Amino acid sequence: MSLDDCARLVAAGDPDRFAAVMAAPPSARASLLPLYAFNLEVARAPWASAEPLIAEMRLQWWADIAEEIGQGGTRAHEVVAPLATLVQEAGLPVALLTDIVEARRADIYPEGPTAEEFDRYIDRTAGHLMWLAALSLGAEAGLEPKVRAHAHAQGVAALLQATAELRARGRIPLPSECDIPALARTARKRQARAGRVPRRIAPAVLPAWQAAALLRLAEKEPQRIEEGRLALPEFRKRGALLLRAFLG
16 A cells, blocks of 8 residues: 555545645655545545445444544555554544544535534534644644635635535535625635745645635636536646745
C-alpha cells in the first residue's frame, strides 16, 4: 500500500483537490494524499446502496477504522495503511476523522438540514478535513479559525456546485428558503477576512483556491445552482490555482 494508491484514487474521484495537491510542494503530498483519499472514500460510502442500512454499514466500517488507528492499529488497505502512518507520525486527532464519518450519515437520508445543521455539516466535513491537513503540515492551534474560514468557503462552494445533482438523487442539500446569494456572500467575506495562512501550511488551504470566485458567481447568478452550472472556465481555474500556489 502506497501513496501512489491514494494519488490514483484522488485523481479519479476528486480532480480539483488532486490538482491542488499537485500544485503543492512534493514534501507536502505525503501528508495530504492519505487524508484526501480517506475523505473521498467516506464521502462515497453513503451512496454505496439505495438501502440505508447498507450505507450505514459502509460508514461504520470507516468509523471502526478510525478507532483502530487511534489505538495504534492499521490494516493492509490502500487508504488505511498510509492514513494510519500519517496519523501516528503527525499525532493527528482521530476524533476529527471519526466526526467526518459521523457527519456523512446525513447524506444517507432525504431530510434537508436547518441553517444550523447546514453550517455544522460544512464544519464537520470540509472544516475538519482542512484542519487535519493543516495539522499534518505543522499548524499551531491558533491558526484553526483562519483555516476553518477557508474550509467553510470551499465547502459551501462545493456543495452549491453539487446541489443540482443531489436534488436529482432525492436529497435536499440546502436549508428551506435558503437565500443563496446571502449564503455565498457570507462565506466569501468570512474567507476574505481570514486572509492568508503561513506559507508552510498554505498547501492545506489550496483546495479553497476557487471558492471566492465560485461564491461570487453564486451571488450574482444564483440560478446556476439549480441548473448545475456553477463552474469556472478551465483556464481561469488553473490560472487561479497557480497564482495561489505561488503566493502561498
